[in-house]
């Protein structure tokens with residue numbers, strides 16, 4: 380196992396190392412201000428109950444740059460979770476899913492399926508979204524660790540919708556957001572024990588995987 384000299388060091392065993400990648404031709408050129416990374420940071424800041432360190436990137440819709448950024452965040456910095464926003468539609472420059480699959484060890488199709496289920500409740504054009512999620516393993520051994528990489532839509536408002544899900548008028552959950560499954564997935568790939576605020580997004584784990592509360 381070789382470790383990069385740029386590897387992030389957890390300040391707490393439960394700290395989540397999280398890459399946030401905004402993929403936008405126009406935001407990266409300064410045509411408009413990037414709202415993708417701030418939307419991700421704001422939602423995660425409200426949803427997470429464990430410490431988190433963010434590594435943020437703003438890049439153009441260019442497949443080699445996207446793949447290299449994902450590999451850097453996973454392999455060199457050691458991120459547990461990488462969320463991308465943008466570039467998942469059908470236009471010629473939308474290549475985020477292909478660039479994500481290019482660095483994948485395994486695909487996690489449930490995330491994309493669930494995002495499209497959620498988004499179809501908001502806009503019929505959600506059928507045009509091609510978001511994928513993958514696991515990227517850092518090396519051949521279990522101790523090398525891995526990252527979960529998830530593509531989210533480009534529209535800043537769609538970030539919250541897909542992460543958190545859809546609520547009925549009385550506040551009950553109509554369609555669970557994809558983040559409900561993220562903490563257990565990170566646990567299964569050897570990452571930290573991530574906890575969430577159940578009022579924002581209740582993390583689901585099988586009973587056997589729930590860590591007893593401290594002092595219990």
Ligand SMILES: Nc1ncnc2c1ncn2[C@@H]1O[C@H](COP(=O)(O)OP(=O)(O)OP(=O)(O)O)[C@@H](O)[C@H]1O
Nearest residue numbers: 401403404405406412413414415465466468533534
């Ligand atoms: N980083 C961003 N900040 C603010 N708004 C964004 C951002 N990315 C996308 N959007 C908005 O969401 C829409 C859909 O996102 P998509 O990823 O398809 O972008 P796009 O149309 O390919 O343009 P671009 O890559 O130049 O942002 C955009 O047209 C834009 O209105």
Ligand SMILES: Nc1nc2c(c(=O)[nH]1)N[C@H]1C(S)=C(S)[C@@H](COP(=O)(O)O)O[C@H]1N2
Nearest residue numbers: 465466467468498504508532533534537540
């Ligand atoms: N929740 C949600 N998902 C959404 C949307 C939306 O408004 N809300 N817009 C869709 C549209 S119009 C497109 S073309 C696809 C493409 O995603 P992109 O913005 O990453 O290109 O995401 C879709 N997903």
